[in-house]
Amino acid sequence: MKPFAELLDRLVFTPARNGKLRHLAAYFEATPDPQRGYALAALTGALSFRAAKAGQVRALVESRVDPVLFRWSYDFVGDLAETVALIWPQRPGANRPPDLAEVVETLREAKRDEVPGLLEGWLDALDSDGRWALLKLITGGLRIGVSARLAKTGLAEWRGAELSEIEEIWHGLEPPYTELFAWLEGRAPKPEIDRRAVFHPLMLANPLEDGDLAKLSAEDYLAEWKWDGIRVQLAAGGGQARLFSRSGDEISHTFPDIVEAAGFDAVLDGELLVLREGEVAPFNDLQQRLNRKSVTAKLLDAHPAHLRLYDILHRGEDDLRPLSLAERRDVLEAWYRETLPQRMDLSPLVPFETWDDLAALRAEARQNGIEGLMLKRRDSAYQAGRPKGPWFKWKRDALLLDTVLMYAQRGHGKRSSFYSDYTFGTWRAGAEGEELVPVGKAYFGFTDEELKRLDKWVRDHTTERFGPVRAVAPGLVLEVAFDAVQRSKRHKSGLAMRFPRIHRIRWDKPAAEADRLESLEKLVEE
Amino acid sequence: MKAANSRTEDWLKVTPKGLYCEPGDFYVDPARPVARAVITHGHADHARPGHDAVLATPETLEIMKARYGDAAGRRHQPLAYGRTQDVGGVTVGFAPAGHVLGSAQAVLEWQGRRVVVSGDYKRRPDPTCAGFEVVPCDVFITEATFGLPVFRHPPDAEEVGKLLQARETFPERCLLVGAYALGKAQRLIGLLRAAGYDRPIYLHGALKKLTDLYETLGVPLGELRPVLGLAKAELKGEIVLAPPSALADRWSRRLPEPLTAMASGWMTVRQRARQRGAELPLVISDHADWDELTRTLEDVAASEVWVTHGNEEALVHYARGRGFAARALSLLGRGEEEQEGGDAAEAETPGEGAA
Ligand SMILES: [Zn+2]
Ligand SMILES: [Zn+2]
Numbered sequence: 001m002k003p004f005a006e007l008l009d010r011l012v013f014t015p016a017r018n019g020k021l022r023h024l025a026a027y028f029e030a031t032p033d034p035q036r037g038y039a040l041a042a043l044t045g046a047l048s049f050r051a052a053k054a055g056q057v058r059a060l061v062e063s064r065v066d067p068v069l070f071r072w073s074y075d076f077v078g079d080l081a082e083t084v085a086l087i088w089p090q091r092p093g094a095n096r097p098p099d100l101a102e103v104v105e106t107l108r109e110a111k112r113d114e115v116p117g118l119l120e121g122w123l124d125a126l127d128s129d130g131r132w133a134l135l136k137l138i139t140g141g142l143r144i145g146v147s148a149r150l151a152k153t154g155l156a157e158w159r160g161a162e163l164s165e166i167e168e169i170w171h172g173l174e175p176p177y178t179e180l181f182a183w184l185e186g187r188a189p190k191p192e193i194d195r196r197a198v199f200h201p202l203m204l205a206n207p208l209e210d211g212d213l214a215k216l217s218a219e220d221y222l223a224e225w226k227w228d229g230i231r232v233q234l235a236a237g238g239g240q241a242r243l244f245s246r247s248g249d250e251i252s253h254t255f256p257d258i259v260e261a262a263g264f265d266a267v268l269d270g271e272l273l274v275l276r277e278g279e280v281a282p283f284n285d286l287q288q289r290l291n292r293k294s295v296t297a298k299l300l301d302a303h304p305a306h307l308r309l310y311d312i313l314h315r316g317e318d319d320l321r322p323l324s325l326a327e328r329r330d331v332l333e334a335w336y337r338e339t340l341p342q343r344m345d346l347s348p349l350v351p352f353e354t355w356d357d358l359a360a361l362r363a364e365a366r367q368n369g370i371e372g373l374m375l376k377r378r379d380s381a382y383q384a385g386r387p388k389g390p391w392f393k394w395k396r397d398a399l400l401l402d403t404v405l406m407y408a409q410r411g412h413g414k415r416s417s418f419y420s421d422y423t424f425g426t427w428r429a430g431a432e433g434e435e436l437v438p439v440g441k442a443y444f445g446f447t448d449e450e451l452k453r454l455d456k457w458v459r460d461h462t463t464e465r466f467g468p469v470r471a472v473a474p475g476l477v478l479e480v481a482f483d484a485v486q487r488s489k490r491h492k493s494g495l496a497m498r499f500p501r502i503h504r505i506r507w508d509k510p511a512a513e514a515d516r517l518e519s520l521e522k523l524v525e526e
Numbered sequence: 527m528k529a530a531n532s533r534t535e536d537w538l539k540v541t542p543k544g545l546y547c548e549p550g551d552f553y554v555d556p557a558r559p560v561a562r563a564v565i566t567h568g569h570a571d572h573a574r575p576g577h578d579a580v581l582a583t584p585e586t587l588e589i590m591k592a593r594y595g596d597a598a599g600r601r602h603q604p605l606a607y608g609r610t611q612d613v614g615g616v617t618v619g620f621a622p623a624g625h626v627l628g629s630a631q632a633v634l635e636w637q638g639r640r641v642v643v644s645g646d647y648k649r650r651p652d653p654t655c656a657g658f659e660v661v662p663c664d665v666f667i668t669e670a671t672f673g674l675p676v677f678r679h680p681p682d683a684e685e686v687g688k689l690l691q692a693r694e695t696f697p698e699r700c701l702l703v704g705a706y707a708l709g710k711a712q713r714l715i716g717l718l719r720a721a722g723y724d725r726p727i728y729l730h731g732a733l734k735k736l737t738d739l740y741e742t743l744g745v746p747l748g749e750l751r752p753v754l755g756l757a758k759a760e761l762k763g764e765i766v767l768a769p770p771s772a773l774a775d776r777w778s779r780r781l782p783e784p785l786t787a788m789a790s791g792w793m794t795v796r797q798r799a800r801q802r803g804a805e806l807p808l809v810i811s812d813h814a815d816w817d818e819l820t821r822t823l824e825d826v827a828a829s830e831v832w833v834t835h836g837n838e839e840a841l842v843h844y845a846r847g848r849g850f851a852a853r854a855l856s857l858l859g860r861g862e863e864e865q866e867g868g869d870a871a872e873a874e875t876p877g878e879g880a881a
Contacts, residue, residue: 076676087675
């Protein structure tokens with residue numbers, strides 16, 4: 001565990017991308033199989049084992065440490081893995097410390113109720129850095145500021161390979177990737193994989209900036225709606241089908257209904273939605289599906305998933321990515337007519353002649369499920385990444401509301417010393433006159449400078465403290481931007497904002513002049 | 527100790543100016559100028575300028591003079607470790623606190639009761655100052671800067687080893703270490719020397735005065751050179767010490783690819799270390815860690831424990847659990863709320879690496 005812990009530690013403290021790449025390369029060079037392969041899997045989120053729940057870790061530490069002291073410590077440190085790593089009172093006479101491969105392989109075989117016991121033994125055997133790395137690993141998601149892409153780039157640069165070569169075969173390989181390392185080290189040929197049911201890196205759009213349209217000519221572009229779901233890739237072939245998120249995480253197990261409908265041989269790009277009787281359900285409904293690890297028949301029935309198709313990357317053995325968008329669209333439409341797959345439809349093109357036509361359509365688009373428009377060059381090949389120019393997303397304007405800051409909570413991670421998560425409310429008539437009711441929570445949309453000032457304001461206006469949360473006097477107006485608002489039984493106000501963020505801090509505006517709940521009600525899309 | 531019927535808080539009181547001893551009519555480490563002050567050590571949150579009479583160890587008085595010049599107090603009364611002095615019927619003595627050069631625990635005795643005001647302290651050995659001495663007492667007043675069980679400082683030699691290791695890994699870079707001007711900088715130099723590092727060590731100008739004073743007071747630190755006026759190439763592979771406030775300053779641009787290290791007890795927590803921009807965090811602290819704090823409570827075996835700056839709540843909670851009568855004192859001007867600290871380079875705010 002020590003080399004892995006050291007790698008994580010260095011990655012955390014090295015600010016520059018190049019420095020991180022150097023540390024990764026040095027680790028792959030110095031560390032043998034299968035340790036390095038499991039480290040790569042951990043960094044790319046490719047490990048699957050029965051993770052320990054945060055609750056189990058807490059219970060374990062509270063069996064050894066005064067829970068009050070633990071709670072205060074966690075509040076101070078702001079990160080569960082780090083708090084437990086530091087506070088863990090080692091028992092003398094522990095076993096030899098485990099290595100990474102041993103941890104991963106043991107957990108893969110472990111039953112749920114065995115995990116806490118294993119963890120306890122390992123925590124006793126490791127030093128504080130080792131415990132930290134173990135806990136980061138075992139609670140799922142390292143979150144150390146290294147993306148899967150950066151880890152793979154480090155791997156490519158280590159041996160002077162191309163990142164795209166690794167990406168192409170990545171999803172056909174399994175940890176600990178011994179054949180991948182053998183190929184990179186020139187000891188074996190490139191691994192052969194079935195290219196069809198693997199992830200193909202997505203082509204992404206840039207936001208349309210002011211003035212962009214003036215430089216583009218309308219006839220070069222196709223337009224389609226930008227649906228309010230999640231962008232996915234469905235890769236099917238050779239009797240297999242896999243569904244991937246935009247970043248290449250496999251989500252097949254969460255959406256068996258889509259995967260079952262994919263008995264064909266094609267790689268498709270589309271938007272995952274929940275659809276009822278042809279109507280796109282609020283994003284919240286899709287969220288219900290995304291959050292579940294296991295899907296019940298009831299959930300499948302109540303929240304049916306649907307794939308709205310944008311593009312086709314492979315048809316059978318044919319790689320269509322070098323073709324133009326217009327050509328691919330023809331193939332997609334023909335393929336759809338022939339196949340007529342269940343749970344899928346085509347995202348229609350939006351006809352227009354001038355940018356003004358399109359602007360008018362965008363301004364009217366207020367119904368559920370539409371986030372804005374996509375503009376794509378007719379002649380664009382399907383390129384991985386976010387190339388500048390061929391594709392744009394043109395979101396509809398955000399909704400704005402003046403709210404009053406009610407509670408602030410300490411952030412986690414980098415922001416753990418700042419009150420950076422804000423709950424805000426609007427006015428309504430209460431039993432004893434005007435009262436604030438919380439309508440949402442936001443933790444971004446401000447600069448570091450503004451954060452410092454907000455943090456100070458919170459500290460200076462605290463009326464009550466509950467653990468990491470402070471209630472503040474109603475005195476600061478936050479102008480909040482959000483994409484939509486929906487009815488919700490889970491919120492006290494009966495309303496839930498979609499994607500709220502701080503738009504402006506109205507240091508100047510008296511709290512009494514902030515908006516009332518009725519203003520928010522009016523924006524609900526029925 | 528003879529049991530007394532008077533309660534300590536009737537004669538030793540927390541006031542806005544600081545801890546006040548009524549029968550002796552003096553303050554210990556007052557936050558504002560007073561007529562009579564007993565000072566535990568030279569850090570700015572304990573030793574403030576502008577007092578009339580100051581009672582402190584000879585080293586602390588020298589440090590105050592070096593920092594404040596004429597404002598160091600009108601009348602200085604040096605009192606060496608182990609000696610006592612009567613102040614209005616109260617017997618005042620000093621015992622080493624092991625925190626920085628000259629740092630002392632103030633031992634106050636009145637009507638058969640003994641109170642130890644420990645100031646700031648640590649228990650592990652420090653090559654630049656006298657080690658902490660256990661003084662049994664009725665009331666022990668302790669700091670709690672690192673008063674949470676997540677703080678367990680590793681052995682100093684391990685941390686200094688990391689610095690020397692980094693120097694070998696990056697021979698083309700200069701190692702820039704942030705260390706507080708009083709205590710930490712000199713201790714780090716002492717630790718490097720103890721590890722066998724005998725190259726010249728380079729200093730930011732702000733560290734010179736106190737480092738010179740340490741040498742004058744008999745603490746050998748080896749060859750030290752100013753950074754000022756040196757070409758970049760001359761500093762490759764060298765160790766440079768600077769106050770934490772200078773790390774991100776334009777000053778550091780004169781150094782060749784500096785690798786920024788920070789020597790402070792706060793470096794234990796990774797996210798805090800990152801916030802401070804440390805690429806190489808070194809957990810070297812002049813304050814007691816959790817184990818040292820709790821061991822000290824047992825060692826001095828006072829029936830009452832008063833806890834001052836830091837994480838008072840946690841230490842009070844622990845002490846009560848161990849059967850001590852414990853309470854938190856809120857003294858103004860010690861550290862800042864939640865240790866985020868201010869920015870003044872001179873203030874011993876923990877966030878600035880004083881710890
Ligand atoms: Zn101090
Ligand atoms: Zn202090």
